[in-house]
Amino acid sequence: MIHPTAIIDPKAEIDPDVNIGPYAVIAADVRIKKGTVVGSHATIEQYTTVGRDCRIFPHAAVGGIPQALRFKGEKSIVRIGQGTVVREFVTIHRGTREGGGITEIGKENLLMAYTHIAHDCRTGCGVIFANAATLGGHITIGNFATIGGLVAVHQFVRIGDYAFIGGTSAIPKDIPPYVIASGDRAKLFGLNLVGLQRHDFSKETIALLKRTYRILFRMGLTMNEAIERVKAEVEQVSEVVAIIDFIKSSERGITR
Numbered sequence: 026m027i028h029p030t031a032i033i034d035p036k037a038e039i040d041p042d043v044n045i046g047p048y049a050v051i052a053a054d055v056r057i058k059k060g061t062v063v064g065s066h067a068t069i070e071q072y073t074t075v076g077r078d079c080r081i082f083p084h085a086a087v088g089g090i091p092q093a094l095r096f097k098g099e100k101s102i103v104r105i106g107q108g109t110v111v112r113e114f115v116t117i118h119r120g121t122r123e124g125g126g127i128t129e130i131g132k133e134n135l136l137m138a139y140t141h142i143a144h145d146c147r148t149g150c151g152v153i154f155a156n157a158a159t160l161g162g163h164i165t166i167g168n169f170a171t172i173g174g175l176v177a178v179h180q181f182v183r184i185g186d187y188a189f190i191g192g193t194s195a196i197p198k199d200i201p202p203y204v205i206a207s208g209d210r211a212k213l214f215g216l217n218l219v220g221l222q223r224h225d226f227s228k229e230t231i232a233l234l235k236r237t238y239r240i241l242f243r244m245g246l247t248m249n250e251a252i253e254r255v256k257a258e259v260e261q262v263s264e265v266v267a268i269i270d271f272i273k274s275s276e277r278g279i280t281r
Contacts, residue, residue: 055072073102095121105117168187204216
């Protein structure tokens, strides 16, 4: 299952069921779990763990040291969740001491070609990154979010669950859950209705989210006024509460 031209450090921990292609390079202190396939010329650097049933395509570079001036060679890690697909020329960098020392990709993510995941980023489950999506450091992406092609996300930004970011967008502020955002210095364009329907959100829940969105972003209220009105007028199902909690915990500010 390992091509004879692959270079595997003796200190790497490779499950017998892993398939490693020609000229791949696996460094020391790498752990690759059962069912994963590593393509030709892919590189997996030190302190990286790759979960079960992942697919790493040719020329991907996983676990490189971060492009962070404060990084001084400290031990930090990359962790990739089960079932994630890492396409050609993707780059994923280790964490830094300031960011907690870990870059973590959740389960069942799809990272299309040339995606860049910088140091200390964390993604949820089922996230899709289209070609050349780029994350700065310390970014958090929620479950089942979609990041369009050529999108640039500023450091420390958070993107909520089920959000959809249109291609070629620049994201300087937090994107709430369940919405569509797009543009250079992105703006909101309503709920991600297609995504919600595809993930079997009920009509009742979608109706409540529409009401919440209208109050928060379409009525010209201050954010504090809007939040209080949502609490008073909209049934507090978990999805509505999630939007409010996300907004209240924002440090960079909310895209509106």
